Amino acid sequence: MSRQTPPRLLELAMQSLLSDEALAIAALEELPIELFPPLFMEAFARKCRKTLQALVQAWPFTCLPLGALMKDQQPQQENFEAVLSGLDTLLAQEVRPRRWELQVLDLRKDAHQDFWAVWSGASPGEHTLMEAEEEQPLKKRRMDRCRTGAKQPAPTLEVLIDLCLKEGSRDKLLATLMKKVRQEKGLHLCCKKLRIFAVSMKNIKMILKMVQLDSVQDLEVNCTWKLSTLGDFALHLGQMANLRRLLLFHIHVSSYPSLEEEEQCVSQFAAQFPSLHHLEELYLDSVSFLQGRLSQMLRYLQSPLEILSIANCMLSESDLVYLSQCPIISQLKELGLSGVSLTSISPEPLQVLVERASATLQYLDLDECGMGDAQFTAILPALSHCFQLTTFSFCGNPITTSMLESLLLHTIGLSKLSHVLYPAPLESYEDTQGTLHLGKLAQLHARLKQMLRDSGCKDVVWFSANPCPRCGDRTFYDPEPFLCPC
Template identity: 60%
Template sequence: MEKMRLFVLGLEGRLVPWVFPQDSFQSRFIRMSSQAPPRLLELACESLLRDKALAISVLEELPTELFPPLFTAAFTGRHCEALRALVQAWPFACLPLGALVTEQRIHRETIQAAFAGIDGLLAQKVRPRRWKLQVLDLRKHAHQDFWNVWSGSAPRMFSLTEPGTAKPMTKRQKVEEKQPSAPLEVLLDLCLSESTPDQFLTYLIKKVQQRNDLHLCCKKLKIFAMPIQNIRKILKVVELESIQNLEVNCTWKLSTLGRFAPHMGQMVNLRRLLLSHIHVSSDMTPAMEEQYVSLFTSQLLHLQHLHVLHLDSVCFLEGRLDQVLRCVKTSLETLSITNCLLLESDLMHLSLCPNVGQLKNLSLSGVSLTNMSPGPLKFLLERASSTLRDLALDECGIMDSQFSALLPALGHCSQLKTLSFCGNPISTAVLEDLLRLTVGLSKLSHVLYPDPLESYEDTDGTPHPGRLAQLHVKLRQMLQEAGRPSMIWSRANSCPRCGNRTFYDPGPLLCPCYLPV
């Protein structure tokens, strides 16, 4: 086949022949006429990768700036041999491979190619001078800007000398530098949602088990559905101190939580903990229940960086909230206790707890406060008034008298941005009092409120559209007169038929389940 010949300026000023089939050039020319033409850098990378031996041989002299676009081209074209060589010569501290993954098949191929290169290097006592790799990042949505910047599709926002990137080497530096071997971190986010690990995770666990100099690190761990024995096997190969965000969205017995708790205690850098749907089995004795609760709370003592705590549908909090909070030794920024049974003494302990005075986000949604004194919650709001930004008191059964008692404390929450108290049986008069008070909070931008009692039909308890329309007009007029027309007040109520919460703004609408099919 006839070939066209083009010379490009190569390394050290030499002219390097760039050869490609004529039909390839013609097809590219046709595509260029209908879309943006490929840049010279892209064409050069593709041309170089056609000669694998040449591509691998020039890596020692390749400028740092060309590694990312060449790696992207090798990844897209599935040039596994070139990928292995690129990993071995990678001049950056981090290789964000996960950001390039779009297909599971490519994922496996590239992972295997990357580990083939890593295996060979880790087996050497002295690493090559060019190799700077410390972290193989397999998270799919991390460092996407890295590839965009180096490919030229985004403006360069960092320099070559910033932390995490390698400095270009001068000729004097291009001598054999002995670097001691250090463990390589493999970073990914884990989501355990099936009974057994998938093929990729199984492969990764096997690789980590084979090498002491390969550490599996995880910043985000989510557990949805997996037998506890499988979870514990996986966590044995994970560097637990690397976990910063833990979500347990399982329906677990308290005994299962007790078996998991020692692993949680080793997550000493944990910043965010979400725990949901923990229940006590009917055959558990009070002594056993107390033993498992103590096992869980004792592990909280090790979490010296915990600032966000979410507890949803956790059965053992009733009468024990003080036991849990005593073991939290850090100042919490977010505390969410939702859909739980609490005693008034629990709310009193919460209001007096020393590490909740600087809260930014507080949610007690789904906690019944109907028969409780408003005093503890009022005191808590006063303590956090200078920092609180988001407050949620949905479905708490708060009555008029209780809400009126909370209004002065709410009026001092100068940083409050959002307030939600849907599903509470309050009157129109209290709702209007709240509006008059909160228009003075300059940062408050969004309020979610329930349909007041007067807006319901007497017959079946459904909202009356006409009354709601009048209320909405009145609230908007009050905001206009107070100089806060941009403040958003939205209705949000649970439908008595289907139970789903529907948001209404600006006008009142019925839940879709009321509409004719």
């Protein structure tokens, strides 16, 4: 017969205190700050609305990580409304409560996961999120306010949230929050991660009007937008001055705009890039207007990128020449050109591009670029200088066995290279339908692994076949096949 763990004294104390909400609220004035988090957790679990309101108004930390307590499978509307109601009352007061230090209401569910466990005593460790009231920064701020005797400004509060905008999604908590932000000037809505999926521009504008756009650091736009819609969105992008990561997917040019209209939309969007002083990562996937315009898009960027990924886009040779000479690639850690057809493009621009990024490049993706032996031969000297390279993938390129062996010899000196995905060479296929001869592939696999062993390198060799015509997934071999779901 199993024994249940008896409740700890702290849990019993919280339960006893909340048995009388009026007593619990009256006790907040003298309650040690170490007891605020466990009391909040207990009140949250019991849905003690009045106690939650009072706790928010007396919260002695700079941040309340509410999102970490809000689970998807449990209805939290009542608790959420209680917290917002407490903030309403607080922000309406001209005189701040003595113990109140709250500056940030964090609604992100993945942030500060350990805070509540540490403060409640369920998990040992240091509370790195917020420091106690007696520590110097908060103490000094409170003493400064008392010393100056100056009139305190109206209290304001930042609300941190990750936004995911989807058509048809009904988020009652978000709707409640937006209503409060519209009503209450003291609430500043901040969003570090913003995801936009298939939602009308009207709704996007309505929501972004309430967001402090300079708080956005990570933006993903995954919509089948027309170019004109991207032009409408451009002015919002220009206000995201602290953006560090931008992902743009599925922007296509519709058939009706004239060349002048198309050029105007691209210029309107590209003109926002000078405002993005902190941009470090740029991903462009299935963006149809890039061909012949890459210089127009990238020339406004002020500082080098760490990650540049251009996938499933059409590029001209002039685009690649510009990219190889562009200042923003001088400190690249990751370069991706997956799905960009380089079949008819001279290999020299790619050679220069890899050479210029060789000092910092850690990840290189050349999957499905249509590169043959001649093009890979041209970049081998530059590739052999990428001493920081850890990952190299070039699946889906029609190259021969001799080219694979030559590439292996050129990259053996790259001591950090530990993850390479090779395409199955042309000789491994039995027919034009993509049927692999597993015996030939196994022989090549063994030969490459032996070459690596003889050189004192790791002997991991992964091959990839052409994508499955049904599901699009690849089959990998090491040397036995890891089959796709079909």
